[in-house]
Amino acid sequence: MKRIGLIMTFVLLFSLLASPGCAAIERLTSLGQAAPVPILSLTPATATNVVGSRHELVAKVTSDGDPVQGVQVCFEITKPSANYPINLAPDQSVEIEVFEWAPPGALISDHWKKEKVYTATNSYVYCGTGIGGEAKCAIFGVNPGVDIYRFSATVGGHDLTATATVTWQQPVMVPVISLTPSTATDVVGSRHELVAKLTRDGTPLPGVQVCVELTTLSANHPQNLAPDQYLEIEFLEQPPPGVLISEHWKKEKVYTTSNNYVYCGTGPGGDAGYAITVPNPGVDEFRVSATVDGYDLTATATVTWQLPAAPVVISFTASPESVSSGTSSVLSWNVSGAATVTISGIGGVSPTSGQQGVAPSGTTTYKLIATNAAGSVDAQVTILVKQPLLGSACYIDFFNKQHNCQPGGAVHPYAPQGGIDLATSKAVVEIDMADYQVLEMKIEVVIPAVPTNGCWLVNIGNSPSNDGGGGDAGNFSNDSELDIVDCKLSVYGNDYSIGVAGITRPMISLDEFMVCQSQLTLTAQIVRVQIADGKLTIGNAPTRMGVSSIPAVGAYLFRLGPGPDNEAGTNDRKYYEAFNRSVGNPARSGTGVNKVTFLLKNTWDSNWQIP
DSSP: BBBBTTEEEEOOOOOOOHHHHHHHHHHHHHHTTTOOOOEEEEESSEEEEETSSSSSEEEEEETEEEEEOOEEEEEETTSSSTSSGGGGTTOOOOEEEEOOOTTTTTTTTEEEEEEEBTTTTTBOOOOOOOOOEEEEEEEESSSSSEEEEEEEETOOOOTEEEEEEEEOOOOOOOOOEEESSSSEEEEEOOOOEEEEEETTEEEEEETTTEEEEEOTTTTSSSSGSOOOOOEEEEHHHHHHTTOGGGGEEEEEEEHHHOOOOEEEEOOGGGGEEEEESSSSSSEEEEEEEEETTEEEEEEEEEEEEOOOOOEEEEEEEEEESEEEETOOEEEEEESSSSSEETTTEEEOOOSEEEEEOOOSSSSEEEEEEEEEEEEEEEEEEEEEEEEEOOOOSEETTTTEEEEETTTSSEEOOGGGTTOOOTTTEEEEEEEEEESSSSEEEEEEEEEOOOTTOEEEEEEEEEEETTTTTTTTSSSSSSOOEEEEEEEEEESSSSTTTOTTOOOOOOBBBTTTSSSOOOSSOOOOOOEEEEEEEEEEEEEEETTTEEEEEEEGGGTTTTSSSSSSSSOOOOOOEEEEEEEESSOOOSSOOOOOEEEEEEEEEESSOTTOOOO
């Protein structure tokens, strides 16, 4: 191998293995005949190629059509060429591959050799062995423009040359359209977005019309939809100047069994956005197409739609669950997997989680329905509304078999003990004093004859397990209790209080509080009661007996707070009352109470007098 300064000459040397061409020239000369002039050809003589691509040249030496072997052939790039070293930038280089002689049995394709690289500061001469009178080389041009390559050889005293011209051009960047994501799995009924991008050499091509369609084999193609099904597509359009792109999603078309659309539009910045919602599971293929500079471009995306699992209502609550009329509560919900969520009386709400204030005028049950393509599930919560009691707003009339003490009111039937049973003239009510301080009652009693021992008329306390006689069957020994049994009034401060006379229980005992008649009569006795936190006033008009404003002896008398009314330490601000029975023991029953009227208020009447 030789290196020749800056001559920029590449020499390919073909060793003479056998030289039939030269021998033929010598024989013709010895016979006195004119020898044929050898020819050096270079192919292709002209060509156009792309900068950076591989361009092959083949030089052949022939005499009278026969290859001349063993001839040294030189190769060079002429000086004006675009890829001549002086025209190269410091960081540029031109690669040359040469084809060498292959040993017997070796593949010729294995003998291309990347031999030299020349740059602006160096040049090389390559000498090697070719085959069959041919010299081959491959060039990789780096600059656009015209290169002239010259091959030269000397045969029989003839100086032979041949040139080839290559015009190097910058590559033509073909525009590209893409659709992403190209594959995806999504849930039927959900919103799936696709983005089509038009680019050339990585640069967006805005202002090009792009069309989208659903291919015919797709599960949600119109021909596969039921008459009541539809497919929604939203398109992201080019917005006016100054308007957010996100505000220009447009629900443009709906596929049904009776129509089919191919939508074409221009998206912003070389992008076209689509959002699809479908009714059927299966595979859909979406195809976008555009034409740019004569190029017909297409891209596809495949979406596999799956049926969702049924939605799950994680929680649906109201806080508080009991309110006074005119006040509000807050509904809260947490749902997973729903496409839509509705609440009765409100309508559509967030399908995941949220809160909503409500102010029902009466006790209301709110029903939440969560829906997706798999179906619907529901949950419900009830808000009790305590209506204000004015005058005789709430009463129980056993005689006329009617009452207006409804669930959700401050005075309402106590269901665990049977509530209000007009048929048997017995009732147990729960009175919620959360918004009130004072309870008044008017009790109308008719005792038709001398009662037998154990006729239970009234039982009032602050324990749901009061069973009469100052005791209960539960954990409420701190509760107080008022009984009217037969004709006797008894008041207990708690299950272990000491009476005012120093005798253990009850605090008050009036044996003839009621008139116990000896003959049948329908004369009504009116018992009036006023109860508050630590206070009690009760009186009977016919006997003019009773108690006026008993102090809070033992600190538990009908307590509403702050002290506890049971050993567990809680105070629920509730009273429990039974008529013609005891609260916690239905076996302790009687008859005689005809009507009860309740009034709840917030002011204690200190001028209360025994009738």
